[in-house]
Amino acid sequence: MSSKLKILAYVCENHAVSAIRAACSSGESLPDSIQIVELPCTGRVETVHLLEAIRGGADGVVVIGCLEENCYHDAGPKLARGRVERIKEVLQDISIEPERVEMINVASVSGARIMLRLREFEKKLAEMPASPFKGAIK
């Protein structure tokens, strides 16, 4: 079932992307379900980006940012976390699983950790009922 999942990952191009590259260079690979959108900073992720990803048919959306104390732009991951939390509340309010949206913070050396967290996220989504917006992505 997991191969049919679609997960959109908004990833900071600094430490977070480095962590993913580090994992891939050591033999791991990203789950097929994950489509990455690189951003200069996760502070660029707006709440509408999270909602529209779900509406577009993604089973889940994950924002992968740097550790909060390591942001090149000072407050990016903090802002992103706040927006993720806000959208979780909105989804809960309109009876959509808030767990479909997650935030992960990683250091550039944490390749193994980010892969583990992504597999856990994928597993959690696979156990949920199908998204009512499934198939919206062409």
Next chain:
Amino acid sequence: MIIGERKKVSEIAEMLAGKKKILVSGCRTCVAICMAGGEKEVSELSSALMLISDRDGLGWKMEENVVERQCEKEWVREIDDKIRNADAIVSLACGLGAQTVADMYPEKEVYPGLNTTFLGVPEEQGVWSEKCLACGECIIHTTGGICPVSRCAKSMRNGPCGGSSNGKCEVDPDTDCAWVAIYDRLKLQGRLDMMTDVIEPKDWSKSHSGGRRKIVRKDLLIQPTDSSGKEVVE
């Protein structure tokens, strides 16, 4: 500025039952600064409403728009076509903006997307606090620049009351006692003697308690009006 909080999306969606063409209209002034009804919030609300529509097959068509100041007719006129095309307008402006649209287009149904909460200031990122009640008779020159009407739960003119404890208000222990703040400010300014001045009872007729208020500046009027400042119907 005017501070507002968006209503729950589910509450707004419930208001819109049976509608098809919906205009979500925000305002770039106060509610944009308090991040309740500006451009980003309009997009967020529209997207959340469309999630409901797509899931439940409601067939809503959503239009988004943000005007410079929704409380001013000339700005609202700029979106005349969008308003006329909509079955329902969700206003993410304050109650003033929402009512301006409702008054200009009495045949249209206007729904409030946020609750206008208070007149306040941003204290820090994400924190706003009430500092004025628009009571119509400002006396902060006698209280060290701190308004006891809005910042004291009892609007006391001569405080603090017996409920003040360790600088906090008995109504909410997280709220500073306004009169302790006034004492500290007057002490800093070397004007503590003002604490012993008895401030006269407030004339509440100048506040909303005296009924709906209106200001007419005859020197600014362009169109003729009667002496009462009767509104000109366009």
